[in-house]
Amino acid sequence: DAKTTQPNSMESNEEEPVHLPCNHSTISGTDYIHWYRQLPSQGPEYVIHGLTSNVNNRMASLAIAEDRKSSTLILHRATLRDAAVYYCILRDLEEYEKLTFGTGTRLTIIP
């Protein structure tokens, strides 16, 4: 599996935007970039995914570098409920879509 690198932890103030970076320098052409998050005592939750173009949904935005070697998950206005571990995952369609989780970024929101 292609690997991703994320900071272990980040802090952000409530109601401020949050930019969560992810490096994936060995990404292949068939890898989709997926983001999931895990709130305390809950199962992981899908956030967003993309292939080449930037993507927006009701939860977040995903900005993908032109060379696809990095991406950034953007939470436009963080709330206390966004405190979670965020996982950036490369999903290879040729490997039957299994998700391989790394250690993720623990996001702390400061009131």
Place this chain on the structure above:
Amino acid sequence: DSGVTQTPKHLITATGQRVTLRCSPRSGDLSVYWYQQSLDQGLQFLIQYYNGEERAKGNILERFSAQQFPDLHSELNLSSLELGDSALYFCASSTGQGAAEAFFGQGTRLTVV
């Protein structure tokens, strides 16, 4: 609510015993995945089924087995349990098509004493 149902929510059992964890996927989803999450290991992929057939295998111990039934629910069987098997076990489901997102259940917390 993800639509994925796992039972039981909690399970306490003794070493050497055998347990079965059950997962009902979201309606229409053909793929089921099992993950183990322990404090020091993070989320480890165990196994994936698609429409009743094994599709991918991860770090699943020989003492563990799984299957997906014709109605698409899945069971994870853990036998000869050891203290180190204590963990959260998550099931996820997806349509199995393309890059479709996976939806996770709330997990079964297994405690082996």
